[in-house]
Amino acid sequence: MTDKRFHLGWFMNFTPDEWRTPFGNGGTPWDGKFYVEMAQTLERACFDYIMIEDKLMVPQAFGGSTELSLRNAMMVPKHDPAPLAVAMGMATSRLGVVATMSTLAYPPFLLARLCSTIDSLTGGRFGWNIVTSAEDLAAQNFGIDKLPPRDLRYAMAEEYMDVVNKLFASWDKDAVVLDHAAGVYADHTKVRPIDHVGKFYKVRGPLNTVPSPQHRPVYVQAGGSPRGRDFAARHADSIISVASGVDSMKAFRDDIRARAAAAGRDPDDVKVLFCVTPMLGETAQDARDRQDRMVNEPYFITDILASISAITEIDFARFDLDEPLPERLVTNGEQGSLDKFQEWGSDKTLRQLVVGGAGGLVSSVELIGTPDQVADQMAAAMAHVGGDGFLITTPTLRVSRRYLVESADGLVPALQRRGLTRTAYAHTTLRENLLDF
Ligand SMILES: Cc1cc2nc3c(=O)[nH]c(=O)nc-3n(C[C@H](O)[C@H](O)[C@H](O)COP(=O)(O)O)c2cc1C
Numbered sequence: 001m002t003d004k005r006f007h008l009g010w011f012m013n014f015t016p017d018e019w020r021t022p023f024g025n026g027g028t029p030w031d032g033k034f035y036v037e038m039a040q041t042l043e044r045a046c047f048d049y050i051m052i053e054d055k056l057m058v059p060q061a062f063g064g065s066t067e068l069s070l071r072n073a074m075m076v077p078k079h080d081p082a083p084l085a086v087a088m089g090m091a092t093s094r095l096g097v098v099a100t101m102s103t104l105a106y107p108p109f110l111l112a113r114l115c116s117t118i119d120s121l122t123g124g125r126f127g128w129n130i131v132t133s134a135e136d137l138a139a140q141n142f143g144i145d146k147l148p149p150r151d152l153r154y155a156m157a158e159e160y161m162d163v164v165n166k167l168f169a170s171w172d173k174d175a176v177v178l179d180h181a182a183g184v185y186a187d188h189t190k191v192r193p194i195d196h197v198g199k200f201y202k203v204r205g206p207l208n209t210v211p212s213p214q215h216r217p218v219y220v221q222a223g224g225s226p227r228g229r230d231f232a233a234r235h236a237d238s239i240i241s242v243a244s245g246v247d248s249m250k251a252f253r254d255d256i257r258a259r260a261a262a263a264g265r266d267p268d269d270v271k272v273l274f275c276v277t278p279m280l281g282e283t284a285q286d287a288r289d290r291q292d293r294m295v296n297e298p299y300f301i302t303d304i305l306a307s308i309s310a311i312t313e314i315d316f317a318r319f320d321l322d323e324p325l326p327e328r329l330v331t332n333g334e335q336g337s338l339d340k341f342q343e344w345g346s347d348k349t350l351r352q353l354v355v356g357g358a359g360g361l362v363s364s365v366e367l368i369g370t371p372d373q374v375a376d377q378m379a380a381a382m383a384h385v386g387g388d389g390f391l392i393t394t395p396t397l398r399v400s401r402r403y404l405v406e407s408a409d410g411l412v413p414a415l416q417r418r419g420l421t422r423t424a425y426a427h428t429t430l431r432e433n434l435l436d437f
Pocket residue numbers: 011052053054055100129130131132133134150222223224225226227228229240241242275333334335336337
C-alpha cells in the first residue's frame with residue numbers, strides 16, 4: 001500500500017496577532033510569547049515545521065506612504081526571526097523551525113555561522129528559508145539604491161549557496177573527537193579553509209562552529225520564476241508555493257520534480273508545500289458565512305492591497321476597485337505572487353480579485369467547510385497533485401489563537417483520522433521527518 005500521508009507546514013508572519021476581530025485578543029504585548037505558544041500548538045498537531053516569513057523594510061508603496069502599513073500593522077512591525085526560531089526551538093522538541101534570511105542582508109559567513117548555531121541549539125530542527133529580497137526599500141537598508149535585477153540576484157544567490165555549502169563542509173562530521181586521554185578537542189586535519197574567491201564573494205573559512213546535528217540546515221525556498229524554480233530545485237529540501245487551483249499545483253510540482261531530476265537530484269528529496277487558508281465552521285454554511293464576513297470586513301481589501309503593493313512595489317491605491325486592472329503589471333519584485341493575484345485575462349475587477357476565490361493572496365485552493373469536509377478537500381487535492389503537502393496560513397497573514405487552534409485541534413485530527421498526516425514524529429531532526437514519507 002502506498003503511503004498517502006502528506007506534510008504540514010505553517011506559514012507565520014512575524015507581525016502582530018489578529019487584534020481587531022471579536023476573537024482577536026486585542027493584540028498581545030510584543031514579547032514573542034504568542035509565537036512560542038503557536039509553535040507548541042503546532043507541535044501538538046505534529047506539523048513538520050513553522051516557517052517565519054520576513055521582510056526588511058517598512059513598506060510605503062501603497063498610496064506612496066507608510067501610513068496604511070503602520071495604521072493597520074500590515075507587514076510591520078516585523079522582528080528578527082532568528083532569535084524567535086531559537087525561542088521556539090527551546091520550547092519544543094520535535095517541530096522544525098524555519099527562519100527567513102536574505103542573501104542580500106547577511107554575509108555568507110555570518111549566515112552559515114548563525115544557521116549552524118541555531119541547528120545545534122534546536123537539536124537539528126532548523127531550516128533556512130532562502131530569499132534574495134525583492135524590494136528596493138529593503139536594498140536601501142544595505143547600501144544598495146536599487147535592487148539588482150532578478151537574474152543577477154539569482155546568479156549571486158547561486159554563488160552564495162556554493163560558499164555556505166563549502167563552509168558547512170569545512171568541518172568533517174567527526175572533527176570533534178573530545179579525546180580526554182590525548183587532550184584533543186577537535187582534530188585539526190578535519191577542519192579546512194575554503195579559500196573561496198568568486199565573482200561576488202571572497203571567503204577564507206573555515207567556519208568556527210562545530211558541525212550541527214543536520215550539518216547544514218534544511219533549505220526552504222519559494223522561487224516562482226523559471227530562474228527561481230531552477231534555483232529552488234537545485235538546492236531546496238522543501239519548496240513553498242502559492243498556486244491557482246489543483247491543476248496549477250500539479251503543474252508546478254511536476255515542473256519542480258523535472259528540474260530536480262535534471263539537476264541530478266532524487267525528486268522525492270524535494271517536498272513541495274502549497275499555501276492554503278482553510279476556513280472552518282460547525283457546518284458548511286457556517287464556514288461559508290465566516291468567509292463572507294471576513295472578506296467584507298472594511299479593512300480586508302486595503303490589507304490585501306497593501307501587502308501586494310509592499311511585495312511588488314506597485315501602488316495599488318491608484319487603481320479603481322470596481323474596474324479591471326488597466327494593464328498587465330510587472331515587477332522586479334515578487335512577480336509570481338503578482339501573477340497569481342492579477343489573474344490577467346480574467347476581466348475581474350480589482351475588488352473581485354481581492355475577495356474572489358478563497359480570498360487573499362496566499363491560497364492555492366479553496367478550503368471551506370467543517371473539519372471533516374476540509375480534510376476531504378485536502379485529500380482530494382493531494383490525490384490530484386501527487387504530494388507533498390500544505391503550508392497553512394491565514395488570508396490576511398495575521399492569526400488569532402482561535403484560528404490556530406481550529407486548525408491544530410479541529411482540522412488536523414480529522415486529517416489524522418483519515419491517515420493523511422502523522423500522529424507522532426518518527427525522528428528528532430527536521431530533515432529526517434521531511435524525508436520520512
Ligand atoms: C509562500 C511564499 C513565501 C515567501 N516568503 C518570503 C519571505 O519570507 N521573504 C521574502 O523576502 N520573500 C518571500 N517570498 C518571495 C520568494 O522568495 C520569491 O521572491 C518569490 O516567490 C518570487 O520568485 P521569483 O523571484 O523566482 O520570481 C515568498 C514567496 C512565497 C510564494
